[in-house]
Amino acid sequence: MHHITMYLDFVSPYAWLAFQQLPQTLAGVSYRVEYRPVLLAALLQQHGNPGPVGIPAKRAWTYRHATWLGQQMGIPLQTPAAHPFNPLPLLRLALQTSTDGSTNRFVTETIFRHVWEGGNDAISTARLQQLQAQLQAQLPPTPEAVEQAKLWLRSNTEKASELGLFGVPAFEVKGQIFWGLDSLPMLRDFLSGSPWFQSEAWENANTISSGLA
Known part of the structure; x- marks a missing residue:
């Protein structure tokens, strides 16, 4: 069985x-999947990347796409009333249900649906209270769970x-990383044992020289 970590x-x-x-x-x-919430903004900042919503024209395209x-x-999928938004309350709430820094599929899906179904404000006080009530049995x-959630998110x-x-989504399996929604067929090919992943096209990607000064 393959172990996949989804960030x-x-x-x-x-x-x-x-x-x-x-x-x-x-x-x-x-396979089995381990879901790991992370703070996307921190990853983008580390690489000096404004993200798709950091460029006005690309922001509109991202929502359409x-x-x-x-x-x-x-x-x-309906875009929330305000986006981007600060996801920290949602990430921390998810991790309050955790015992090891990962979240189960029920919790993960419940929060995703809270954000991406209905086109509502994802972090309004009233809706966050409703979401917490939905997850109460998992909390x-x-x-101490509140502080532990912050530590797990950082970790x-x-x-x-x-x-x-x-960026996210990203999938780690057997020490390899697959990034993005469009990498899912590639991930399947890898898990199915395709020999392409032992070829020079895969192995030598990091050694290609940049033509820019």
Whole structure:
């Protein structure tokens, strides 16, 4: 059985689409997924990347593209009333349910749906309270869970940074990284044992010289 770690941030529409599409793409493959919330903004900042919503024209395109992909894939996706937004309350709430820095599929999906279905404000006080009520059975009664969630978020993001992750969704398996919704077919090919992943095209990608000073 393959062990896949999915790094995600609820602010990303592509992470939501990949989360929903992954079981279909990997149908027939023996695997288990570990979901690790990270702070996307920290990864982008590390690489000096404004992200797709940091460029006005690309921001509008991203919303159009993600919404179109959703209807093509049969996955509900309505852009929240305000985007981007500060995802920290959602990331920390997710990790309050955790015992090891990962979140289960129910918690992960519940929060993704909270953000990407209905076109509402993802972090309004009233909706955050409703979301917490939805997850109440998953939340431990101890106040320490709040501080522990902050530590796990920092740890997850640092680990993602160490792996060289520059965005989400990203999938780590057998020491290899696959980035983006469109990498899912590639991930399946890798898990299916394709010999291409032992070829020079894969192995030598890091050795290609840049032609820019």
